[in-house]
Amino acid sequence: MEMRLNRRFLLASVALGGAASVLPGVRQALAARGPRGVLAGESVTPIPLQDVRLLPSHWLDAVESNRTYLLSLSADRLLHNFRLQAGLPPKGEVYGGWENDTIAGHTLGHYLSALALMYGQTGDAECRSRVAYIVQELAVVQDKWGDGYVAGFTRKEKDGTITDGKRIFAEMEKGDIRSGGFDLNGAWSPLYNIHKTFAGLFDAQTYCQDPNALTVAVKLGGFFEAFYSKLTDAQLQKVLTCEYGGLNESFAELAARTGDAKWLRLAKRTYDRPVLDPLMARRDDLANRHANTQIPKLIGLGRIAEVSGRCTLAGWPALFLAGGHAAP
Template sequence: MNTNSQFMELDGRQTQLLDPELRRREDENRSYMMHLENRFLLLNFNLEAGRDTSAEAIEGMHGGWEFPTCELRGHFLGHWLSAAAMRYHASGDREIKAKADSIVDELAECQKENGGQWAAPIPEKYLYRIAGGKQVWAPHYTIHKVFMGLLDMYEYAGNETALQIAENFADWFYDWTKDFSREQMDDILDFETGGMLEIWVQLFGITGKEKYAALMERYYRGRLFDPLLKGEDVLTNMHANTTIPEVIGCARAYDVTGDEKWRKIAENYWDLAVTQRGQYATGGQTCGEIWSPKKKLGARLGLKGQEHCTVYNMIRLAGFLFRWSRDPAYLDYQERLLYNGLMSQAYWQSDLSHGFTSPYPSRGLLTYFLPMRAGGRKGWSSKTGDFFCCHGTMVQANAAFNRGIYYQQEDHLYVCQYRDSQTTCTVNGSSVTLLQRADPLTGSSHLASTSSAKQSVLEDTRKYPSQPDCLVPCLKLELEKDTEMTLQLRIPGWLAGEAVILVNDTEVYRSSDSCLFVPLKRVWKNGDVIRILLPRAVTCFPLPEDESTVAFLYGPLVLAGLCEEERILHVPDAAHPEQILTHDNEREWGSWKSTFRTTGQERGIRFIPLHEVGYEPYSIYFPVKSDQ
């Protein structure tokens, strides 16, 4: 077993999310999931099992990739079950668990009708076809989602029936693969396999049965993994989200078996995909689902930028690598993809009010791809007419945002992300509760024209007359007794100045060093308060191969310029293009805004955080020209 298993994430009901925007997204995600009817979620499974023999299209049935003639039909339900299980694990939501449990019961009935093993929404012959070299659209991908949903329902929601279905289903694969030669199996694995390796690892970890270890070896994709072990580039111009789930399977295999081979594959993959390749300001590296060439990203600023699925899965992979290494660079990466991927590509909501209107809808569900082209617009999908692969990762990604915030190893408590939240754990036999809230530095809690907040004159109204350009997380400890422990506080890579840490108003740390953990070891007392000041600023992020084409970030937030075409920005200092951006509409009510405008341009441009863009045309990258 991997010895890093003692380094534990504090997830589930140990950690409560308090951030209002992320909770809104969780609630919208739950509402969407509950809106989808079981009959239509299960339709393709029931059709395959002969339990639904409707002679015509049914009003309300799902379209797009879930339509009964699509070869990927049924893929979404596995994602839905995973999301429901994660939601229940995080919140104890009994209603969504009841809905999920009833779906699992129906899948058990489908499996019985199929002979006791097969539990997929597609026929077995799809796999026989790919074994014969015939083209079928990724049957393993669809089947993996079913397994994933079942095993998550077992691990997160305690559904024993789900595990039994998965084990019976796995028997079909054990029998089907046993007579293939290594070359034949390798040919099969050249068709997209999704996370099938991870499934066999999960089942081996849960049950310890050797047949799952055998399936792990059969699903070892040597044509990908062996070159990765040698450090060879097997990604350029290859489909991105085919391989990320496969490598996540390797990462999980290391956790379960401790075999260093699996860890090396995952680490080499990251080095090749991210470190050597470079990245866009958003954190992505792909266009049209394809890995871009190393450090040559500018030629691929298209409409089909980073795919939501790759964002979600790279966040997952970064989580494994962080647990192994404790390197906070992986946390910076996750943070950037949260804001500029997950939040920018799903559950957008307009903030217009007080009589202001827009010709566009007030909400956006999902944009499969994030446009990177100048003047691009996000393409928002429908609730039941599309069901792209990213609909699935969308419901998973938004099921529980309380993950990845806190970790613990013995008497070390790691604060990894700064989101309003609360976590509870046990340290040296003592119950420890850590409450995290960001100080808005506004001097007012008057948030809207309808609020009844107090109008007291507070020091911060004078201390911060303008946007303070600082994130200030505050941590409060609730202890049942004095407790010796070490708080490991993350200082992010986007730090723009000196980070300052105060304990009970006494300064204990000051440094401009970034992308590290600051350890605070002491005997902590009930009520102790830690205040962390993290200055942030607008910075420019050039393309790896072209420093004259830049994007702008405010801390971890990518800023989108609202314009319909490519615009050249004229800058007085070529080394610091960010100096042409200044705060714009910096405050509304009692909230500071992260919005900017250009200065010194013939035509000005407003910049807003990318995740706040709905239907407007926008640009992320701009050519800059020095006036010197």
């Protein structure tokens, strides 16, 4: 396999490192330029986070700074829009910035993951307690909606007013789909937002053994199963022209954690043809596309291959890592 080693290759290698143990093409490409000792055909598994503790060092100082910052944030403020949109009184004032825009709620998913990872890394009881609290609050919001939905994003109406983000799904089910770039019916990348919530819930289960996290995730998946069932493939493709993060990975992860194949079917439907079909055909059409929008889709394909046990995706990894778009 002929590849040039350059900055884009290295950056993409880091981003796709989690898929390296799954996809032979990626594994071989990384092994060719990785540390000696990893043989072709072998895979590597990270040491469990909870099995590693840092000694006094700059690295430990960095972890402690991160922990201090995480614990300075308010879970109730990050939950503000989740509760408000479900008709529940918020327990904290909404944060500013993006949390006060139509992408509101995505920070909570990141925060949930960060707390869970910090607990895994340090064993900090307060981090685990906050994880449990957030998951329980999400369950309360979900129960209030009654159909599995739980999210904090909003949407901007044509007159500029901000309203409940859930409305976009009823519109799209009726065929009113206005999608492109980072906007979906007036909401800012809502499916990316949902992916972050899923990721946080999975991390809560993995690192904190939270007993409720998977239940919330399965119910949220059920909402999207119902939503997808009302869309034709053409309509879903239109929806997916808006950034959706790694929602395909979320559904594949649900399949892995529950053993239910229906989630794998949803994962495979979450497939952006204009971006992914050329890669599958070993054609590089990635120029001028937003990298952070595309990378999660590819990681999701890797997870689908791993969960399904059928690695039919061998055409895209090397091309994505060092295709015609790569610069010296």
